[in-house]
Amino acid sequence: MSNADWWRGSVTYQIYPRSFQDSSGDGIGDLKGITSRLGHIADLGVDAIWLSPIFTSPMADMGYDVADYTGIDPSFGTMEDFEAMVTEAHRLGLKVIIDQVLSHSSNQHPFFEQSRQSKDNDKSDWYVWADPKMDGSAPNNWQAIFGGIAWEWEPRRKQYYFHNFLKEQPDWNFHNPEVQDWLLGTMKFWLDKGVDGFRLDTVNFYFHDQHLRDDPADFRKGVWPAVKPYDMQYHLFSKNQPENLVFLGKMRALLDQYDARTLIGEVGESHHAIEIMGEYTSANRLHMAYSFEMLSPNFTPGHFRSQIDKFFSLAPEGWPCWAMSNHDVIRHVTRFAEHGASQDAIAKLSAAMLLSFEGSVCIYQGEEVGQTETDIEFHELTDPEGMTFWPEAKGRDGCRTPMVWEADAPYGGFSEVKPWLPVKAPQLSRAVDTQQGVEGSVLETYRALLKVRGTTPELRTGRTEFLKAQQPVLGFIRGGAVLCVFNLSNEATEAEIPATGDVLFQMESSVDGGKVTLGPNGALIARLA
Incomplete structure (x- = not known):
């Protein structure tokens, strides 16, 4: 490489x-x-x-x-x-x-501070602005990920600006x-x-x-109603262009x-x-x-x-x-x-x-x-996010607490x-x-x-060939030479495998001929014979 x-x-x-x-x-x-x-x-x-x-x-x-x-x-x-x-x-x-x-x-970026002042300044078209509908409502039905509609009114321009996330996070106009x-x-x-x-x-x-076309509803089973209105839409037009x-x-x-x-x-x-x-x-x-x-x-x-x-x-x-x-x-x-x-x-x-x-x-x-x-x-x-959708969605703080x-x-x-x-x-x-x-x-x-991954080229770049293993076993061969078998359950199980050679990593597992016994959450990574 x-x-x-x-x-x-x-x-x-x-x-x-x-x-x-x-x-x-x-x-x-x-x-x-x-x-x-x-x-x-x-x-x-x-x-x-x-x-x-x-x-x-x-x-x-x-x-x-x-x-x-x-x-x-x-x-x-x-x-x-x-x-x-x-x-x-x-x-x-x-x-x-x-x-x-x-x-x-941020809405505190100097360019947004300038853009929001008028429709004719040097940065007026650097963010996504749109006129209101005749009744004063938002230009379309796009939702913000953190709650509410994805549009915020700016009285100085008499327009809305678009924000996929918080109103403090206006979207750049990439069409410029x-x-x-x-x-x-x-x-x-x-x-x-x-x-x-x-x-x-x-x-x-x-x-x-x-064209600011409305995003359609997401009709997948189990989606509606969702904790977040954002998740009830299929985002055909607000992104993925x-x-x-x-x-x-x-x-x-x-x-x-x-x-x-x-x-x-x-x-x-x-x-x-x-x-x-x-x-x-x-x-x-x-x-x-x-x-x-x-x-x-x-x-x-x-x-x-x-x-x-x-x-x-x-x-x-x-x-x-x-x-x-x-x-x-x-x-x-x-x-x-x-x-x-x-x-x-x-x-x-x-x-x-x-x-x-x-x-x-x-x-x-x-x-x-x-x-x-x-x-x-x-x-x-x-x-x-947690403050808005509590207690159904508690936000992201739980995974962000300090390293111990x-x-x-x-x-x-x-x-x-x-x-x-x-x-x-x-x-x-x-x-x-x-x-x-x-x-x-x-x-x-x-x-x-x-260390195993770093010293085994097949695990870094080798292609994958999946084995015909039964639930709860996941098994595959990397690079035509390295066998990887895992038990995704908390109960012991067995699986048939190709003949193996040197074991690279082993956890709650044992090999007997063409069969591996995997203990609860067991794993085996080995070279093929």
């Missing part, structure tokens, strides 16, 4: 900066804190880190509302702190990927070429700073239908001017996510894409097989990135709990599966110690003062220092699996 293809089959560790390590004593994680903990990440054996947004922001949506695309928010430190972090990461052999929130900005060029320029700024790639937030949201493909090509052309850089897109879609992933990673667009298909509660062999099969059948030249947890969903140890003999068992089984899948992989901070979802009470909430480093230290070693989100006893019990060097711990299992 050439250096330019380092991303293919790579493993990226996602850092949520507010919750990783506080070095300044204000209860919020920061860049110096991240730098001080990079050794832990490097020792895991991953290839890259991805930082959720660190740009200047009023934090209405915890940094996903950007007010300055080339500035560091003071809560995280300075540009010098960022540059020092990149230098140290590179010294340790880690690539650095940063979040790019291009679909929308000047907007595209300016945003590409902000990406160039960070490439020149030495970042190795970008994670593109809501990459399928960039363009909207210029064909013009997106051309802009993705422009981004790829920019990155191709630099050595060994990568683009990974987040596809936020509930209807045709795998199809969009395939389309977006074909024809010299994104290098990789991921969706929420493996971030769901589905935990069956058929589900995992169908996602991988479908992707590569649709886009044999494309490339996926799979994840089971991130900053937007319930942590998978909690989400998959009913299928596990224990929390540790489900954590280790999930790791063995994920790190054997064809594609690249992203793991979320705390996942390597089997961290669980934090039970957040209403008065502890910071997430606007030391079980006996105040606040788990994250901070010396009360942190922005609570550190609770169930999370403290899974601290890094309680698992470090402990044979069979979740942490040491991750390290072992990452």
